[in-house]
Amino acid sequence: MVSKVICKERTFKMAVQKMYRALSEFRLRGVKTNIGFVKKVLSHPQFYNGTVDTSFIDTTPVLFSFDEGQETRLQKVLEYLGELAVNNNIPLNPQGK
16 A cells, blocks of 8 residues: 545535545556546445445446546656666657657
8 A cells, every 4th residue: 555545524525525636636656546446436426425335336337437548748757757767768759759
């Protein structure tokens, strides 16, 4: 485990909102996390309304659909610097520039 986030608020819905915001602002690079999954759980109407049971995750396949193809500028810069530092190599972009 790299990190653990805990939120406390006066109501369940306020705690869910605080947790979602905390996860949205969380930045961790270089390792896979379950942040996307947890955010999907938190934002699901059934969970937010508190009407779930122990079969919620098993019976809600939409929780497992992720858009992992989005690469941020920071990730591209970090990849470039890593390539430069480790391999002493300047990688070219796909257009060859």
